[in-house]
Each structure stands twice: as structure tokens, then as C-alpha cells.
Amino acid sequence: MILIAMGVSGCGKTTIGEMLAERLHCDFADADSFHSQANKEKMHNGIPLTDEDRWPWLNAIRASIVEKQASGTVHVYACSALKRVYRDILRDGDKDVTFVYLKGTPELLRERIKTRKGHFFDPALLQSQLDTLEPPGPDEAIEVDIALSPEEIVDKVLQEVKAR
Structure with a gap:
């Protein structure tokens, strides 16, 4: 099982x-x-990534997923996976890959980003990500509201995974 x-x-x-x-x-x-x-520097400088920047990145993550599955291990990834085409690359038709969509209001997201320390992401890029986001449907992901506590989110995700 792979969770993203x-x-x-x-x-x-x-x-x-x-x-x-x-x-x-x-x-x-x-x-x-x-x-x-180069991607990290672009984001640090407030320059949104293009799809051309993302393809090698997504393919590297998919290769890691394939490697984990070949070894028979459960693995969890964190990945923005903002567009359906990105999720399609990561999933590659594999039913063993489950996305967990952490959904929040723009206001809550901005507040969280403002208080983060030591991350290369320029907070000004949040709107670019929100504009790019193609929210997954129930056929694609388990959706969880980030207003819940982290423990509640994890409990809900694990309940959903078990029910699948």
C-alpha cells in the first residue's frame, strides 16, 4: 500500500x-x-514551477513508488499533486496508490504558511498553487478537512483506508 x-x-x-x-x-x-x-531555487525566489519543471520530479517520485512496491513495503509520501495529470503519473493506473487530499480554506493555509520557519517555499506562491489545484473527486482521494486536529485527520484517513 502506498499513501500520498x-x-x-x-x-x-x-x-x-x-x-x-x-x-x-x-x-x-x-x-x-x-x-x-533548480526547482527549489525557483520556488524560493517566488517563481512558480512549470509543468516542464515538474515532469522529471513526478517521474522520480513514481520510480520510488515502484521501488517500494517491488520490495513489498507500505510507504507514505507527501506530494502536492495539484493536477489530475500529476496524480495520474504518480498512480500510473495502480490501485494500490491512495491519495489523501488535505483540504483547507485559503485563510487557514495563509496563516499556517506565515508561521512556518526554514522552508524554501515563498508564501506568495500559495495563490498560484490554489489557482493550479484541481481538487480530486471521491474516485481519486480520501478528502480530509485540515481544520481537524492532526490526530483526528490520521484517525479518519486510517478508517477510510481500512474501509476500502
Whole structure:
């Protein structure tokens, strides 16, 4: 089983992903670690990434997913996966890949980003991500409101995964 915590910056992908991995006794990987240095510099400088910037990044994450599945391990990733085409690349028709959409209001997201320290994401890019976001439907993801506590979110996700 592969879980991918997804959503725009500030929604809690890393926090929830790490908590899910802990509860599932498996490893966690943040998709940010798959970005090239050039992508990280663009985002740090407030320059939105293009699809051409994202293709190698998404393919690297998919390769990691395939590797984890080949070894038979459960794994949790955190990845924005803003567009359906991005999720299609990551899933590649694989029913064993489940997205967890962490949904929040723009106001809550802005507040969270404002208080973050040591992250390369320029807060001005949030609107660009919100504009790019193609929210997944119930056929694509488990949707959870980020206004819940992290523990409540993880409990809800694990209940949904078990029910599937």
C-alpha cells in the first residue's frame, strides 16, 4: 500500500504523512526531496514551477513508488499533486496508490504558511498553487478537512483506508 498526502503548501502534508507512517510502522518520504536544486531555487525566489519543471520530479517520485512496491513495503509520501495529470503519473493506473487530499480554506493555509520557519517555499506562491489545484473527486482521494486536529485527520484517513 502506498499513501500520498496531497494538497497545497501549508495543508500539513509532511506532518500528516509522518504521522501516518508512524501509525503504519513504515517509512515516509517528502516529495520536496525529489525536486532538483533548480526547482527549489525557483520556488524560493517566488517563481512558480512549470509543468516542464515538474515532469522529471513526478517521474522520480513514481520510480520510488515502484521501488517500494517491488520490495513489498507500505510507504507514505507527501506530494502536492495539484493536477489530475500529476496524480495520474504518480498512480500510473495502480490501485494500490491512495491519495489523501488535505483540504483547507485559503485563510487557514495563509496563516499556517506565515508561521512556518526554514522552508524554501515563498508564501506568495500559495495563490498560484490554489489557482493550479484541481481538487480530486471521491474516485481519486480520501478528502480530509485540515481544520481537524492532526490526530483526528490520521484517525479518519486510517478508517477510510481500512474501509476500502
